Amino acid sequence: RKEVEQDPGPFNVPEGATVAFNCTYSNSASQSFFWYRQDCRKEPKLLMSVYSSGNEDGRFTAQLNRASQYISLLIRDSKLSDSATYLCVVTGGSYIPTFGRGTSLIVHP
Amino acid sequence: GAVVSQHPSWVICKSGTSVKIECRSLDFQATTMFWYRQFPKQSLMLMATSNEGSKATYEQGVEKDKFLINHASLTLSTLTVTSAHPEDSSFYICSARDGSSGYEQYFGPGTRLTVT
Numbered sequence: 001r002k003e004v005e006q007d008p009g010p011f012n013v014p015e016g017a018t019v020a021f022n023c024t025y026s027n028s029a030s031q032s033f034f035w036y037r038q039d040c041r042k043e044p045k046l047l048m049s050v051y052s053s054g055n056e057d058g059r060f061t062a063q064l065n066r067a068s069q070y071i072s073l074l075i076r077d078s079k080l081s082d083s084a085t086y087l088c089v090v091t092g093g094s095y096i097p098t099f100g101r102g103t104s105l106i107v108h109p
Numbered sequence: 110g111a112v113v114s115q116h117p118s119w120v121i122c123k124s125g126t127s128v129k130i131e132c133r134s135l136d137f138q139a140t141t142m143f144w145y146r147q148f149p150k151q152s153l154m155l156m157a158t159s160n161e162g163s164k165a166t167y168e169q170g171v172e173k174d175k176f177l178i179n180h181a182s183l184t185l186s187t188l189t190v191t192s193a194h195p196e197d198s199s200f201y202i203c204s205a206r207d208g209s210s211g212y213e214q215y216f217g218p219g220t221r222l223t224v225t
Contacts, residue, residue, distance in 0.1 A: 032212040043202050043216040044153070087153070091212045097143070101152035 003027060004090050006100035013107055017078045021103045023088030024070045032091040033064055033071045037084045044087055078107045112136055113205050115217030122193055123225055129189045130220045132203030138183035139205035143214065147200045159186050193224040
């Protein structure tokens, strides 16, 4: 089992839709969780950290479920500009980050 | 804040030559820097982790004599690809982490290396 797993997609949704991604992790001792966004041929950019209490930033909501060992990202009112690959990152006790392979989102008109 | 620069942004070199890539944290002190490689349509692959003032820790399968990493200061790390081969052509990305403010990483813009 891979340490961090994501559905590669692509998720193809119309503008205005709500879409959710999950990411599962295998190390129960993992401590820090993040969502990054990567556009084609660009570097990843931090989208948001994921806290145990969940957090929201505008149209984006991230949740952590430690019992089931997954994190989620919810995007409401999708925009064309949200089209990208969303990377899940988990940091364990060694503080070395582990990336998922990413979930591709395509928002169409 | 949290800006990371990388230089050069792209480079073309001939087989057998060496290429140095610089990664700088511009507005914070990076206690840890990471070097990644990404092939087209594939995920980021961590190559090595470097902490300022100490030797880099390489991931399994990454040749430390071929990919030389130096992290001499809290704002600069360099990756040198020695005796480059065409199969080393890839997108190399560094990231930096300010250990005093959490575990978020901030990425440089990447360097696209083409070896002919």
